[in-house]
Amino acid sequence: MEWIFLKKNDSYVTVEGFNIRLTNVDKVLWPEYGITKGDYIKYLVDISPYILKYLQDRAIVFTRYPDGIHGKSFYQKNCPNYAPEWIKIFSIKSSERSIRYILVDDIKTLVWVGNQACIEFHPWHSRIGSLDFPDYAIFDLDPMGNTDFDDALQLAAALKKALDLKGIKSFPKTSGASGLQVYVPLEPIYTYKQVQDFTKFFSMIIVNAFPKKTTIVRQVDKREGKLYMDYLQNIKGKTIIAPYSVRPRPEAAVSAPLTWDEVIEGNVDRKNFTIRTILDRVKDVGDLFSGAIEEKQNIDSILKFIEENRNHLEGF
Numbered sequence: 001m002e003w004i005f006l007k008k009n010d011s012y013v014t015v016e017g018f019n020i021r022l023t024n025v026d027k028v029l030w031p032e033y034g035i036t037k038g039d040y041i042k043y044l045v046d047i048s049p050y051i052l053k054y055l056q057d058r059a060i061v062f063t064r065y066p067d068g069i070h071g072k073s074f075y076q077k078n079c080p081n082y083a084p085e086w087i088k089i090f091s092i093k094s095s096e097r098s099i100r101y102i103l104v105d106d107i108k109t110l111v112w113v114g115n116q117a118c119i120e121f122h123p124w125h126s127r128i129g130s131l132d133f134p135d136y137a138i139f140d141l142d143p144m145g146n147t148d149f150d151d152a153l154q155l156a157a158a159l160k161k162a163l164d165l166k167g168i169k170s171f172p173k174t175s176g177a178s179g180l181q182v183y184v185p186l187e188p189i190y191t192y193k194q195v196q197d198f199t200k201f202f203s204m205i206i207v208n209a210f211p212k213k214t215t216i217v218r219q220v221d222k223r224e225g226k227l228y229m230d231y232l233q234n235i236k237g238k239t240i241i242a243p244y245s246v247r248p249r250p251e252a253a254v255s256a257p258l259t260w261d262e263v264i265e266g267n268v269d270r271k272n273f274t275i276r277t278i279l280d281r282v283k284d285v286g287d288l289f290s291g292a293i294e295e296k297q298n299i300d301s302i303l304k305f306i307e308e309n310r311n312h313l314e315g316f
Contacts, residue, residue, distance in 0.1 A: 052107070137195045170184050
């Protein structure tokens with residue numbers, strides 16, 4: 001990427017043959033560590049061989065922080081009218097309107113949205129060619145008041161064991177905040193409702209095994225501080241933080257793929273997964289998460305069991 005500086009805080013970059021004007025590149029977005037917008041854009045370029053595969057062909061919801069992580073923020077779904085003509089758009093009709101989502105399919109788009117201070121990238125679980133059929137299921141393990149990240153590690157390990165017993169592969173990553181997420185790659189042939197049944201079924205297995213530590217109760221004030229097994233992430237239009245996306249936390253934490261050995265051994269220090277350290281990790285261990293979108297698994301037998309026993313299964 002070639003940088004051509006115009007004046008203080010402004011520059012042009014040439015990316016994939018397109019000139020992109022960057023503004024306020026010296027603006028500090030993460031003040032605790034002095035990380036500027038220019039630093040952030042460079043990170044996006046450096047991590048692009050890894051993060052793009054999780055964004056391509058998916059509608060993206062961004063969280064923007066134009067004044068840094070301690071300033072006002074807002075979600076962005078619709079592509080702004082001032083976006084360059086080469087930005088790819090995909091429109092999805094909702095009950096009230098049509099939303100023009102940006103498709104982050106290449107480095108130049110990654111750079112452009114980075115210049116908009118889009119810090120969090122939340123992709124849909126399904127691709128634009130099969131919107132009704134997600135290509136992975138997500139278990140979102142969210143610690144509450146009486147549980148913590150160590151509990152999330154323990155419960156994720158238990159979830160892996162339950163999935164392994166059915167021959168189902170899974171892939172863990174940090175949320176970049178306090179929790180963990182476990183992805184199960186799927187053939188894109190199942191509806192969101194079927195995928196939600198699948199995740200609810202295995203979430204209930206964990207809740208029954210660890211009733212003092214975890215819950216699927218939606219109401220926050222009724223969770224009793226337990227870790228929330230959020231199977232309801234599997235709804236059309238819902239999104240979750242992408243692997244390698246940075247979070248608006250003081251240390252510029254990143255949602256980082258993990259090995260199952262790290263999870264099972266409890267050998268995970270979240271302070272090691274930041275905008276300044278994740279590239280070295282990826283160079284060392286590679287992209288641990290690629291199987292989450294490259295594997296294609298069939299869950300017909302699980303869904304058949306759920307359907308045949310729905311009236312007798314707790315929570316169904």
